[in-house]
Amino acid sequence: MKLSAELRSFQDRLGHSFSKPDLLAQAVTHASMSSANRDDNQRLEFLGDRVLGLVMAEALLALDTGATEGQLAPRFNALVRKETCADVARQIDLGAVLRLGRSEMLSGGRRKQALLGDGIEAVIAAVFLDAGFDAARNLILRLWGPRVHEVEEDARDAKTALQEWAQARGLKPPSYVEISRSGPDHAPVFTIAAQLENGESQEATAGSKRQAEQAAASTLLAELEKST
The missing domain is CATH 3.30.160.20 (Double Stranded RNA Binding Domain)
Known part of the structure; x- marks a missing residue:
């Protein structure tokens, strides 16, 4: 499969060149655009959520070797929640390449927090399936950047x-x-x-x-x- 110019540009922003471009195409395809010949990103989203969780749990444990579970849990939740995922998606303009059905398009789907958050999780899964866990980990840590170090320790916001x-x-x-x-x-x-x-x-x-x-x-x- 050959990527469109739009997806090639997104690939550059993402910082990962896909050897299996169809994975990226699936990752940006919302259920409103799925068909018999086009898979949507829901299964990838499911996988990406788990990959993201594992990477963040590993990173938080490495950053603070003395933290208790009670201290780590709110930090973890802050890093993997939908709002944070959507912020990361906006950072690389994921909304611009989402493939949406007409109804989602007209209702502002490219800006919706839920769609953006789900989309970045699907992209993470696509990278994981394309190049393995190390590639997915590197992508996540680069995109989340200082958020991992700056996450609040206090469970109360x-x-x-x-x-x-x-x-x-x-x-x-x-x-x-x-x-x-x-x-x-x-x-x-x-x-x-x-x-x-x-x-x-x-x-x-x-x-x-x-x-x-x-x-x-x-x-x-x-x-x-x-x-x-």
Whole structure:
């Protein structure tokens, strides 16, 4: 099978040249585009999720030889969750090459977190089947990059901590308001405000809503703790 120019460009962004190009073609084919002669990426997604999990578990154990299971679990979850996978997919513009049916295309499928997260897992599996575990591990560690070293150790995230702060003072849980969205569809930038019913508020900007919400919550919590 000969790859299209679009997929060859994606292959360059991915940093892996497929000896079996049909694996890459399958990895970017959503179920909405499957047919009797075209396999979708669901089986690859299943495999890729397991490969990703093994690589991350191995990496976290190597990084902190003294960490307990209770410390490792939240770090692991943060690295393999769908939001993180989707962020990695956006990083290499996976959405641009996803093969989607008309309904998914019209509903903005190239930007959907679930489709992007599933897609990068399918791509990981394709690399694993094409070149083996070492190639898949190298790909994952390169794409996840500093995320592996910077993953938070605390199971509580900033949004949870802010909610607990509010509840302890008899306030309603904080709300998160999208102030603006900019940038191209494949790499949007969100500005989110974290707000409390007492009027306290802080804004933050990031490449995903979740990251912006976390950053806004962290900033607001820091200001609240400073003032008290």
